[in-house]
Amino acid sequence: MRAIKVAAFVAAAASAAGGAQARDLTIAGWGGNYQDAQRSAYFEPFAEAAGLSFVETTYLGGLAEIKAMVETGNVTWDFLIMGGAELQLACDEGLLEELDWEAIGQDGLLPGAATPCGVGNVVIGNGYAYNTEAFPEPPQDWADFFDPEKFPGKRGARNTPNMNLEFALMADGVPPDQVYEVLSTPEGVDRAFAQWDRIKPLLQFWESGAQPVEWLASNNVAMSTAYNGRIVMAKREGKPLEFVWKNHLVNMDGWAMVKGSPFKDHLTAFFKVVNDPENQAKFSSLMPYGPANAAAAEFLTPEILADLPAGDNIAEAAFYSDEFWIDHLDELNERWSRWSTQ
Amino acid sequence: MSAATRKPGGGRLVALILLTVPLAVYAFLYLMPIGSVLSLSLDNGALGESLSHIRAADPADRDAQAAALIADMQAMEPGRQAEVARELNQEMSGFRTLFLKTARASDGIEPTLAGLVVADPRWGEEKYWQVIRQNAAPITWRHYQRATGLVVDDDGRITAGGDDIYLQIMGRTLVIAVQVTLVTLLISYPLAYAVANAPRRLAAFVLVAVLLSFWTSILVRTTAWVILLQTAGLVNTFLIWTGLVDEPVQLIFNRFGAIVAMTHVLLPFAIIPMMNVMRTIPKSQVDASRSLGAGPVESFLRVYFPQTLRGVGVGGGTVFILALGFYITPALTGGPKDQMLSFYIADFVKRALNWGMASALSVLLLAMVLALVALFGLVRWLSARQGGRA
Known part of the structure; x- marks a missing residue:
């Protein structure tokens, strides 16, 4: 009943906005400097390689939004970065797409970073x-x-x-x-x-x-x-x-894709971009959080490493x-x- | 002569009905969410249906219950198992892991109590079964029990043995709303008087100042108070500069800050109705009272003030009801001891994903408002009756 009501409302809003079919790829992040750094390290290289245009939005934690999207079948976000516990809860409840780890590959990732629906990305x-x-x-x-x-x-x-x-x-x-x-x-x-x-x-x-x-x-x-x-x-x-x-x-915060996203074909490519050690090094040099790919350390200067949760600091x-x-x-x-x- | 006088009855009635259509639509749109909140606070349908075998099983027969639990688990999709597990975990910590682990291995578990205990020894503990049985019912009072701290014991008696944290918060919400209403009325009464009686230019200036803040976003006004009142803010800098205090005073993130910011946000709601009422009071009345020998205080108290009470009532009532539901302003300017019920409702919706609990708290807040409105009505009726006799 609740789902139907939300669906009716969302459908009305969507038709008012001119239809949700042809929407851009939507990425939800935690905002601020954090998201700025992700934009230059991940979103822009990915969008350029995939030939897509993207929009961004802010996610403030919790499962409420994702659950409403999946239950009503009106998925308006594609990729989002979540806390580890919520990522696991959402995955168990079938709110996220499952990943094909053989296609993505997990070279260099920290233990525990690769999970069925997401990848730990930011330490x-x-x-x-x-x-x-x-x-x-x-x-x-x-x-x-x-x-x-x-x-x-x-x-x-x-x-x-x-x-x-x-x-x-x-x-x-x-x-x-x-x-x-x-x-x-x-x-x-x-x-x-x-x-x-x-x-x-x-x-x-x-x-x-x-x-x-x-x-x-x-x-x-x-x-x-x-x-x-x-x-x-x-x-x-x-x-x-x-x-x-x-x-x-x-x-660790990790990336995931909301189940039912129309951009599912790009799933593997996006996860390759965010796992790439060079991209992660770029992120860490812009925003002093640690990379989840150990190989990223090679691309970072000692001064930047000294500010990260890595090496001697941990x-x-x-x-x-x-x-x-x-x-x-x-x-x-x-x-x-x-x-x-x- | 106009059409209305020539053709009374039918046509006018249709017109009247048409005029009330927006109201009917509005009432429907208003009542529908309230109804859905009410049903969410009691409805255990989704969880109850997933545990339908348990519901049907004999509560005294442990093995039958164990078999029913396993049958329920096998009937659920994996995503549903996780959802049920999360909801059970809201009742008892650790239930999620226990339920999911058992559900995922359920094909290999012998459908008896002994079989479950082999899979995980915790199934031997009665408390888990109690929670499962309570949650198999289609309708639940558990959200209200948790919200009010009332517990139903084994004999079905209601006792106040639980945690009454939400009742305390409701009491606090009421206290803050009363405090804000009183401060708002104290400030807005003279202001409204000034606007109603001052020379036109001054009155217009004050009115524009009030309306300007009325048209500014609540968030902006609230943040402005944070900047003004913080430890190194303007107010504290000024107080230290004048030598009134030696150390910065804590003016924000406590009750004081919350009340200052809420009062500021709500002032226009009190000023405007009071001002409208005061404008209708002829100045000649006070002049007459003065010329008949009453002093300025007596004239005010006996002639002017009683006539403004209607405006005070409307303004105060509006401010009080609005203050009860405040969320963002106390969240930004109060401390943890100044958070109002809406804060906890939002927390249950967003963070804990426990919509049942959020609904139960909303229903209690609504019930409190209705009870207060009824109480005001009763007081008015009683005083009107007394007034009639006197």
């Missing part, structure tokens, strides 16, 4: 950053982030349990490779929340990745969790910010578990929002 460092003018002695690790006496001042954080609980456990001394083992137990969850309790009065929650950069640069907060790419870009613009690499959490990193959060997000999200709103 993101999730840590925290501080304003270098705020502290004479810079903070070193997560214990410092959660220590309000040693490092006073407001803290920026994202208002979600995922990643935040991992950070808290590492602050409490859990080694990076045991974080999910501890977090699977009720005691482990309590330990993580106990850390957040220590800095609860100092918290200011951000929604978009650009906010921590603005807040840190204007001394709105003393420290904030952040994506490495945003902080490095701000540093390059001369802002006095520094990213703490120790025990940061690495996750020596002490933890690796984000999509599986854990697929199972536990509902439950922990409820506990987190209860905690954060009270």
Whole structure:
């Protein structure tokens, strides 16, 4: 019933717009510098080789849009970049096209990057950053982030349990490779929340990745969790910010195609373009996130590599578990929002 | 003489009906989504149908239930299995993995409880079966139970044993709406008075200023407040420059910021109806009251103010109802303790993909508004009756 109503609405909108048949290839990304870099590294070379024109749109996470498109049969997006957990959920529920890995080939891809419906493409460092003018002695690790006496001042954080609980456990001394083992137990969850309790009065929650950069640069907060790419870009613009690499959490965003896309013939060609090490190196030189193809490192200068979640920077990193959060997000999200709103 | 007077009855009736067509279309377009939200909050049809063997199986016979579960799993497409698994996981963490793993191996599992326990020992735990049985029903109250924190125990009694987080948030939504309404009325009353009574030029200027902000996008106005009120923003810089404070004051991402921004957005909705009412009050009335010996305060309180109450009621009511449903402004200017119910509804739709829960919360919000409207109506009726007797 719901599907029919949405379909009727979409059909009316489409006929008003002059028919959806002859539309351009549509690529959905996370916007900002991130999407700008993807445009020059992937979209433009791909569109040129395929002889297509393309338009872009913004995807803000969640499965709602994709599910509505697939259920109503009115697919208006073709390629999109998603978080790993959502990519897997969408794939399992049949919302994404399956990939032919024999045709695409997976030379050089990091382990776990190639999945039935998508490919991990962008390696993101999730840590925290501080304003270098705020502290004479810079903070070193997560214990410092959660220590309000040693490092006073407001803290920026994202208002979600995922990643935040991992950070808290590492602050409490859990080694990076045991974080999910501890977090699977009720005691482990309590330990993580106990850390957040220590800095609860100092918290200011951000929604978009650009906010921590603005807040840190204007001394709105003393420290904030952040994506490495945003902080490095701000540093390059001369802002006095520094990213703490120790025990940061690495996750991967990946490309996928919405099921039923009229551009399915271009699936393999697009995935070849995004997996290409030279294209990935171009992306990483424009936007300081890591390549998912190890061979891309050859094409990058040491200065650029020093800013990426790769090499020495990930020596002490933890690796984000999509599986854990697929199972536990509902439950922990409820506990987190209860905690954060009270 | 005109046609209407020569031919009364039929023609006019048709014209009247034609005139109400837009209203009927509007009412339909308005009621249809409400109906679908209501049904979404109770409907468990999709999930229930996928578990139809379970629904038919004898709840006391464990092996029959195990066989029914496996039959249900085998009847589902792989995509459907994942969807069912995700919905069950909303009820209990870890259910997704358990369900998918079992469903994908279901062809090789012996259709008894023992067979399932061999496949995964968790099937030996009663809690998973409880969730499965609850979700096999075509209609569910589970979203309302979760939204209100009321739990139905084994004997069918309703107890307040659950988590009442959403009731607390609803209470907070109400409190914020009241706070915003009061502040808005306090600011807009004198403004409306000024527009209604000032010399024409000044009145026009104030009115244009009000309308200009009315025509500006809510998002722009909200963001402007973020820039003004932030730690290193204009207001704080000014306060420090004047020496009133030594350190920046926290003016945003808390209740203060949320109320300031919401009040600003809602001011025109209060000013315009009040101004219209005040314009109809003849100035001579206050003059008469003064000439009969009443002081300025008494004239205002006994002659002028009671006549403006209708405008205050319309303005205040509009602001209150609009404030109840606010989403983006408190999301951008409030802290986590200032988020209103709409924020959680949006979160359930977009992030958790739990439309049942989002619908249940929407229905509760609507019920709250209807209850308040009914309460206002009752108060008015009672006071009118008392007024009649006096």
